[in-house]
Amino acid sequence: MPAAAPPATDAVALRGLLKIFRSAEGARVRAVDGLDLVIRPGEIVALLGPNGAGKTTTIDLLLGLTEPDAGSASVYGLPPRRAVLDGRVSAVLQTGGLLADLTVRETVRVVASTYPRPADVAEVIERTGLTALAGRRVSRCSGGEQQRLRFALALLPEPDLLVLDEPTAGMDVGARHEFWATMRAEAATGRTALFATHYLEEADAYAQRTVMVAGGRVVADGPTAEIRARASGRVVSASVPADRTADVVRRLEALSGVRTVDLQGDRVTVTSADSDEVAKALLNDLGGTGLEVATGSLETAFLQLTGTDAAHEETSR
Numbered sequence: 001m002p003a004a005a006p007p008a009t010d011a012v013a014l015r016g017l018l019k020i021f022r023s024a025e026g027a028r029v030r031a032v033d034g035l036d037l038v039i040r041p042g043e044i045v046a047l048l049g050p051n052g053a054g055k056t057t058t059i060d061l062l063l064g065l066t067e068p069d070a071g072s073a074s075v076y077g078l079p080p081r082r083a084v085l086d087g088r089v090s091a092v093l094q095t096g097g098l099l100a101d102l103t104v105r106e107t108v109r110v111v112a113s114t115y116p117r118p119a120d121v122a123e124v125i126e127r128t129g130l131t132a133l134a135g136r137r138v139s140r141c142s143g144g145e146q147q148r149l150r151f152a153l154a155l156l157p158e159p160d161l162l163v164l165d166e167p168t169a170g171m172d173v174g175a176r177h178e179f180w181a182t183m184r185a186e187a188a189t190g191r192t193a194l195f196a197t198h199y200l201e202e203a204d205a206y207a208q209r210t211v212m213v214a215g216g217r218v219v220a221d222g223p224t225a226e227i228r229a230r231a232s233g234r235v236v237s238a239s240v241p242a243d244r245t246a247d248v249v250r251r252l253e254a255l256s257g258v259r260t261v262d263l264q265g266d267r268v269t270v271t272s273a274d275s276d277e278v279a280k281a282l283l284n285d286l287g288g289t290g291l292e293v294a295t296g297s298l299e300t301a302f303l304q305l306t307g308t309d310a311a312h313e314e315t316s317r
């Protein structure tokens with residue numbers, strides 16, 4: 001009798017991951033601080049966060065390049081290193097040795113020879129738009145072209161999961177666009193993909209799901225459209241009568257769409273999905289003057305969600 005089908009395995013399962021580094025000054029930095037993340041097969045997920053949020057460290061843990069201080073990481077139910085060796089997962093990292101003297105084609109060939117069942121070299125070169133550059137030495141390729149080459153190398157084992165750490169860093173707009181067009185075609189074949197980015201626009205254009213990280217933790221996780229709506233809130237500030245501040249704060253907090261109300265002296269700062277409503281209330285009902293409205297940046301969204309955008313530092317013990 002055939003065995004019952006095993007339950008569908010998560011592509012990625014990170015549970016309670018913790019990674020602590022020691023900074024040059026001796027402080028302990030919780031680069032990844034109790035991070036949980038499950039990715040199901042076929043999902044395209046953006047890992048979005050400011051500098052130092054813990055994206056690269058999370059990816060390194062997921063690829064088995066570093067070991068967690070606590071928690072666990074598995075890829076298709078396997079320890080990360082096993083999954084990499086089996087060609088189930090491959091990565092385009094920000095750095096990564098390319099041999100300067102080889103041509104693009106030679107590089108792809110050499111790396112293909114290290115896999116038991118690699119994809120066809122010419123086909124991968126074609127798929128990644130490198131055909132015109134195939135005879136060029138790596139040292140003569142631009143940063144963006146080298147990044148495409150890394151992408152080609154990552155496709156060689158025909159991985160189920162592609163992990164990309166800021167794959168378009170250093171590319172101009174045109175190169176960025178081309179890169180994502182290729183990536184989109186790869187994703188359409190049903191591959192699972194996780195990519196780290198600073199850019200909300202990249203998450204918006206290419207990921208159905210966005211996981212926002214800050215301070216080594218997941219601070220928001222959901223459909224990208226939802227995260228974008230959260231991040232695109234506006235910030236309204238005004239001076240309010242000094243003798244009414246408590247009442248003003250209470251009334252602002254009661255408005256729909258308002259997320260945070262912060263009072264510094266007699267200056268109130270409000271983040272809200274409905275800035276018009278806040279501005280109207282401040283000017284018409286609450287005696288506000290000196291009104292300013294600004295678009296909430298991604299940084300603002302992080303601050304709202306976390307209260308901080310830096311990794312947590314502990315004093316050295």
Ligand SMILES: Nc1ncnc2c1ncn2[C@@H]1O[C@H](COP(=O)(O)OP(=O)(O)OP(=O)(O)O)[C@@H](O)[C@H]1O
Nearest residue numbers: 021022023029031050051052053054055056057311
């Ligand atoms: N090897 C290390 N030694 C000491 N601190 C480290 C090390 N690697 C990372 N960190 C620190 O851990 C925190 C998270 O870094 P990480 O590179 O994971 O963030 P990131 O989100 O990828 O940032 P970026 O977008 O700038 O690449 C940062 O404060 C960083 O300085």
